[in-house]
Amino acid sequence: MKGRHTMTTTAAITAPASLGDGTRSAGERILRSALATAADNLEPLMNIYQPYVEGLANLPADGRFLLVGNHTQLAAAEVILIPYFVRQALGRQVRTLADRQFGKGGGLQASLVAAYGAIIGSPEAAATLMRADEPILVFPGGGREISKFKGEQYQLRWDNRFGFARVAIEHQYPIVTAALVGGDDVYTSLTTRTGLYGRASEWLGRRLNGRADMAMPLLRGVGPTLVPRPQRMYLRFGSPITTVRPPDLSPEDWTHRVKDDTQAQLEADLKDLQQIRCTDPYRALNPLSWRSAATPTSADTDR
Template sequence: MSASPEERRVIPITEAPSYSAPEDSLATLLAFLRRRIAGEYEVDEFGYDAELTDKVLLELIRPLYRHWFRVETLALGNIPSDSGALIVANHSGTLPVDALMMQVAVHDEAGRALRLLGADLVYKLPVLGHLSRKTGHTLACRDDADRLLRKGELVGVFPEGFKGVGKPFSERYRLQRFGRGGFVASAIRAGVPIVPTAIVGAEEIYPKIGDLRHLARVLGLPYLPITPFFPWLGPLGLVPLPSKWMIEFGEPIRTDSYDASAADDPMLVFELTDHVRESVQQLLTSLRLRRGHAFF
């Protein structure tokens, strides 16, 4: 028995799945290589190469972000969509993998480039220093921070520095000292908000249980960690453990009510620095409880 017209309704296909042919991918790759060889690409005054960062460098670490650490981001709406801000986060993990994961999070989830401020040591290393510049990182100094913020860029900073990233596993998720508050002064001068940010998950990737201090001093490093797997397993000990990560961007702390000259008031800078540190610690504590088990 034939179906009635009502039963023979045709459901329209509003959007067909798109498939990228191998020829298209190859053509895209060849076009990219041609531009690179011909020098037809742009870098800014800091050496940031947006195309290389997105198409190559971030692409290399996205599998870690999506599949190994399974990063979950929260409160992305606290990141300004088109104006400058200073993102201030906790630092941990023995190696600064947390900086790279936060950069991917802001780029892929919020659609903005994150300009990270790095320590002097990074730029003394030939290959690493060059790649850092290419991905938009720059030296953690007043001049660079001020220029980026006044240009409306998102700037990321880890005020704990090596004391945070290199702390022992027994002190995990306890914030170290935030320095003298230079980042707060830069935010005041630029009149941009400070976004306190908590990163949970990095503490477990390389649990630091010891330090080869004498060898680190010879190599000019701030520390040389001993973990349950390094140096005992050699290169295999450098594989990070697959902890579950969460990154939460807190409520912005406004600075535009202050005059730029307030950046020179040490008491005000100290009070704001302490306020930011306390905000990050509170976020960190609650986010750690929310995540639960470190590996599931």
């Protein structure tokens, strides 16, 4: 049926690396089991919402790759959708490198991060996962990329973050970009970062946690409320980017090249997906447009 997303099922799911698995509390083990069960039963929901997905054929079959994605205002979208489609395509659980802010608070938040198979991001953690040949997901912009002020939709806030490139080069891990569009359209930002409110929010962030980059804009969703607007999600996995250094480049020059190439590919895919979204009649999940939803033109959604 046109517009219906079809899944490729897998016979078995490869267990993730046991980074601290033996020390998990009973609560974390229960949460992890519940999350795994939920992830394995999302297909009916996916068939209704029909995420637009391209590039599954670009995922290395051995599961040895670093996914580099963009954060959106609806951060749960990328954190759920990217691992879900990798798991459906390859039968592997993606290990997400989470922003340190998500593990600081402890309690349920930290338990959910651990139960989901995520670990707090660091070069050491990434290296451990790579030595175990695990598929890994990282968002170089971190938590600061989630809060979007007016005009910042789908902009990457990487600045001089080269860590993901360095560790991928060290372990010769290919990089696959994972561009997601839709999550920045669930809310409308009412304030700019340089305006009075934006500057005040940055000041408050510095006072509360020492980070001005975690400022929060004023938002609205459905009407004047904070209820997120229904939006279809658009996901593209890019062609693998090699991290094997050519002999004519220094290690530092190659690190910059890999980082710049990754960012350029992700930004180009975000731009393409926004253009696709603009002409998609199902972008706001209108049930009357369900059958005419835009679909990828290539066959790479199946593996």
